[in-house]
Amino acid sequence: xxxxxxxxxxxxxxxxxxxxxNPQYAIFSHRWSGNETTFQDHDPAKLRTVDSKTGRFTPQAxxxxxxxxxxxxxxxxxxxxxxxxxxxxxxxxxxEAINSMFRYYRGVKVCYVYLHDVTRASGFRVAxxxxxxxxPRYSEWFSRGWTLQExxxxxxxxxxxxxWYCIGSKFNLAGKIEHITGIDSAYLTAKKTMxxxxxxxxxxxxxxxxxxxxxxxxxxxLGLFDINLTPVYGEREKSFLRLQRALMEQSTDESLFAWKAxxxxxxxxxxxxxxxxxxxxxxxxxxxxxxxxxALTIKGKDKSSRRxxxxxxxTQQGIRMPIPSADAWEYNSIFDQRNNLRKVQFTLNCxxxxxxxxxxxxxxxxxxxxxxxxGDLRFSIGGGESGTSLQAVPIIVHQPQIGDV
Numbered sequence: 126x127x128x129x130x131x132x133x134x135x136x137x138x139x140x141x142x143x144x145x146x147n148p149q150y151a152i153f154s155h156r157w158s159g160n161e162t163t164f165q166d167h168d169p170a171k172l173r174t175v176d177s178k179t180g181r182f183t184p185q186a187x188x189x190x191x192x193x194x195x196x197x198x199x200x201x202x203x204x205x206x207x208x209x210x211x212x213x214x215x216x217x218x219x220x221e222a223i224n225s226m227f228r229y230y231r232g233v234k235v236c237y238v239y240l241h242d243v244t245r246a247s248g249f250r251v252a253x254x255x256x257x258x259x260x261p262r263y264s265e266w267f268s269r270g271w272t273l274q275e276x277x278x279x280x281x282x283x284x285x286x287x288x289w290y291c292i293g294s295k296f297n298l299a300g301k302i303e304h305i306t307g308i309d310s311a312y313l314t315a316k317k318t319m320x321x322x323x324x325x326x327x328x329x330x331x332x333x334x335x336x337x338x339x340x341x342x343x344x345x346x347l348g349l350f351d352i353n354l355t356p357v358y359g360e361r362e363k364s365f366l367r368l369q370r371a372l373m374e375q376s377t378d379e380s381l382f383a384w385k386a387x388x389x390x391x392x393x394x395x396x397x398x399x400x401x402x403x404x405x406x407x408x409x410x411x412x413x414x415x416x417x418x419x420a421l422t423i424k425g426k427d428k429s430s431r432r433x434x435x436x437x438x439x440t441q442q443g444i445r446m447p448i449p450s451a452d453a454w455e456y457n458s459i460f461d462q463r464n465n466l467r468k469v470q471f472t473l474n475c476x477x478x479x480x481x482x483x484x485x486x487x488x489x490x491x492x493x494x495x496x497x498x499x500g501d502l503r504f505s506i507g508g509g510e511s512g513t514s515l516q517a518v519p520i521i522v523h524q525p526q527i528g529d530v
Contacts, residue, residue: 150203227348230278270336325380328415384414406524
């Protein structure tokens with residue numbers, strides 16, 4: 126881990142005896158813009174010198190200087206800045222940083238969020254739009270993929286406007302942040318932990334966000350799920366499939382399959398030309414498919430009403446799942462059954478609270494939701510009121526592979 130000295134702006138690493146003696150540090154979170162100060166062109170002298178043409182500090186230097194100044198006020202000697210504390214020309218260092226990012230933010234003394242597009246008077250709204258009478262436009266920071274973990278991981282987080290005036294903390298602004306992001310304020314105030322949120326709920330927090338690189342929609346989620354993946358830039362949407370496969374290997378949380386898709390969030394190109402848009406498979410093509418899953422839970426149902434957990438596994442052909450043997454289906458593709466107008470149903474072990482504050486089973490039918498993922502699979506294989514288990518035969522649900530767009 127590389128760090129910046131908040132007084133000299135020089136860079137060091139966490140093996141420095143001075144850091145080891147006092148390892149508390151701050152982190153600077155911001156919306157990237159053009160010409161950011163990278164590791165290669167970092168020069169402490171430039172951060173202390175105004176631009177000869179404008180007589181002002183560059184926007185990039187202004188951001189970093191402000192973060193260093195605030196850290197010094199808070200008695201912190203070290204600052205982590207994602208633009209210049211990572212040598213992105215080193216694939217191994219970049220991979221380590223991506224997989225360690227959540228830990229960096231979790232271990233911070235305080236995180237400073239710099240909102241370049243707001244003023245103290247506008248709050249979280251983009252400066253100039255607060256009195257327009259139109260739908261409010263909030264700071265870009267809230268719509269970026271990487272800033273999701275930057276919001277959730279730090280225990281202490283403070284927001285600053287473009288002039289480095291403090292707007293408030295994550296704790297006392299939790300209600301406003303919930304309104305903007307859809308994230309339950311209980312997760313922002315530590316009343317709930319990340320362990321309390323199921324996979325689908327966490328995915329829903331990413332829906333609506335964007336990243337410059339498609340792959341980062343998956344890589345920016347690694348810390349939320351405590352997953353390690355080797356970044357492969359160029360694989361595009363395949364990165365999100367790799368993330369979901371990794372989640373299948375380490376968890377029995379079936380809300381992973383509780384997504385819905387439409388023609389607007391399915392990939393344009395897929396390797397399997399025989400696969401129709403509505404026959405995507407059980408793994409979602411994008412976090413956008415989890416947009417409506419914020420209220421899902423895998424807790425609260427009486428165990429006697431649950432289907433036995435597990436039983437779904439990854440194979441080279443797709444996802445293997447158990448089907449009751451009453452229909453005597455063969456070991457083949459679910460799409461063959463669809464072509465024969467055979468309905469497949471599967472009740473997932475996840476639920477959505479209803480208006481009576483009870484938990485409704487989460488399930489759909491293939492006959493009514495032709496463009497959903499697992500939402501179309503609803504059947505029971507055991508448990509229930511009788512407490513009996515049905516014999517099952519395995520069915521492979523084909524998982525298309527995304528080709529290059």
